[in-house]
Amino acid sequence: MSLFRGRRILAGAMTLVAAAALTACGSKTTDEGGATGVTADVSGDTVKVGLLNSLSGTMAISEVTVRDSIMLAVEEINAAGGVLGKKIQPVGEDGASDWPTFAEKAEKLISEDRVAAVFGCWTSASRKAVKPVFEKNKALLFYPVQYEGLEQSPYIFYTGATTNQQIVPGLDYLKSQGAKSVYLVGSDYVFPRTANKIIKAYATANGMTVLGEDYAPLGSTEFGTIVNKVKSSGADAVFNTLNGDSNVAFFKEYKSAGLTAAAMPVVSVSIAEEEVKGIGTQYLEGQLTAWNYYQTTPGAANSKFVAAYKAKYGADKPTSDPMEAAYVGVHLWKAMVEKAGAFDVEKVRSASDGITFDAPEGLVTVDGKTQHIAKTARIGKIGADGLITEVWNSGKPVAPDPYLKTYPWASGLS
Amino acid sequence: MTAVTPAPPSTAVRPAPAGAVPPGRPAGRSRLRTLAGFAFGAAVLFAVAPLVLSDFRLALLAKYLCVAMVAVGIGIAWGRGGMLTLGQGVFFGLGGYAMAMHLKLADAGPGGMPDFMQLYGQLDELPLWWRPFASPWFALPATVLLPMAVAFGLGSLVFRRRVRGAYFAILSQALAAAMVILLIGQQGTTGGTNGLTDIKGFFGYDLDDPVNQRMVYFIIAGTLLALLALTRQLIHSRYGELLVAVRDGEERVRFLGYDPASVKLVAYVVAAGMAGLAGALFVPAVGIISPALIGIVPSIEFVIGVAVGGRASLLGPVLGAVAVAWARTALSERFPGTWTYLQGLLFVVVVAFLPGGLASLWALARRRDVAAQPLRRGRLSLGRRRAERTEVPAA
16 A cells, blocks of 8 residues: 555656656757856946855865955955946855865856856866856856966966966976986876876977876875885976975975985975965975966066055965966956956957056966966075075066967877 | 764654654554645745746755755665765765766767867777766666665675674775775876866756756756655665664664664665765756765765754755755855854754754654643653654664
8 A cells, every 4th residue: 555655656756757857848959059148247336256266175275365366456456446437346255175166156156146257266176167157158267376278268268377388387497407307296186197297298208207106185194105206216306286285294204305405306386485384494495386476576566466465464475376367367357348348258358369467477468369378487496484586487478378289299188 | 973973862852753653643644744745845846946046046956956865865874774874975976977977978979088088088089988878778777776786785795794883984984085086096087186077968958058957957856756755665664664673773683583784785775876866967957076076075964964954754864955055055155254164053053952953843843732732642652752762873
């Protein structure tokens, strides 16, 4: 009896599902233009923009600084009269270091708050998670962090470095210093693994040997084995793509194993001023980093940026490359909107090519085709005071090449 | 972890064992009540929610309901069977990846390869183990059968050896951690930390179209109702009684001539199947499956939802899962900087003052009623004593 009743309930539920599904069919994947996109609400005297960063979870320590510097740019623009006469109203959401949450919040900012643009994301995984959301809704994301390249979404502007503006110059520098062999150490996720593929292709073409490649899980603090392998390899240099806390453990172990910056320098691509403070300068002094901006970068635009940041958030707060790229992103968006004369996403995109901004890192130019920006590459040495001083730069902004098409050795990569 | 495990029930307010019919109550009334409950649930999910909620909120509800499906399974394994499964993310992930692999292959078209493989893996052709997923006839059953098979394999080893309690919880959690490490390490073929994203179509329907998103929601809501109906049958069957008996006195059941290992195995496998189905439906609803969704933390979050709702009742896990997920969204939108503290506070309050979960609110209200009617007390206290027996010792 009870079994029979259960079947009836089940059958009822199934019929309901089938009926609902049949009546609710929309466009097929083969149809043209299923989604139309959401238009931003710019009817009032303010314009909303979304701030999408992790304020909780493992990435919060880095992403909060990016949020702070976006807010600084917003305040500056508002103080100067806003964009097209409208004040910017920032709407903050917490990505919570969790990729599906990023996608959820992006959707919320676009379809509920109807923002004109979104600034944020840090990890590649969070960018990959929100990319379809922005493409579906035809909305804009300004992504401020250096990344592994091999991407070019029509609805993302990449204001951080792609590989040929950071990793390749880093390798060029090592080569010019006479390094013949490298050891690769990285966290186990997409950026290090992809970066190391590029490094290996570069090494093969430039007569360098990769003596080893090791990955540690994100957040790992156990580096005894890896450092021993690095030491016994006798490599000329180490290329480090570790992220976050792992760097603390790695560099402590590195020093206690008797390895020094003079004998075996480490080039890091994820350690900026903020991280140096956390790791401790005693472990990092003399080591190298590859970025496009340092707090010490000369120029009036940077002095103004650093002073404004310290005035707002405290004299002990350093400024770093991703913060600068996020700050630049907001100003570039303003310039694009003003050139386009509208907040409309397609108009902004077509107005983007050739937009320049006198950024803290120097003059940057938007490349409309790739939606990346031309940036000067800089190699820096970490000093005892926790600041990074430039030891080499590319002399002029390097044009972005996310798929490394102009590098013959990279032909097999994409 | 201890924070989410409700205290032993002797001093606690406890949930009514779902639908347990107190002796003397006519069976017909209970049946009617169940049917009315289902009709009410269906009306809310199929009529009210789509009318009241915007496309965005409805898509969020679809996501919550997927989590609720996992919770229903945990309700069976943990609430009824006493197995604290801290690794349901594994089964959720298996179902999700099986579905996402099929959808990615369908997007790529016949003979095509998912975009990330060329990007990260530099593969020239599809790896062998991906190939069967091109066929929906393999991929769809696999979303449920694959998790069930893994649960069967693990369960047969573990339960025969009488691994229980904390050891079982640790083991299930280790499995979740291992699976995450495996997925991240095989970036070229699994998408690594990014997971499988950017899914465009669902069996030929364009997922960017809000109408199709609505269709996915209806499928999810219908599936959840069907799972609840199935679960109700299961816990009211002879098997359901046996499962509770195994939870409360495994040795006694063994001496009565039953095999507790098989009894637990069935519950574990059913819970895994539900998690797999939930994962499979999560993919078209949210558009992503990644290691971040199936590791230790999300596995614990599944259990938290169940604990908040009340693990031993039928509806408790569903209510808890939806409430926790909804609170997460609502709090983080209202207080982006401090919401994690508020969420933590919420868990503490529920576990401390309502150990039977949200589902016990109703029982609590009913008891107040009863206190006001001394005449009926005798009968109900009998029912309550029965409830005590069916109620859970901590796993």
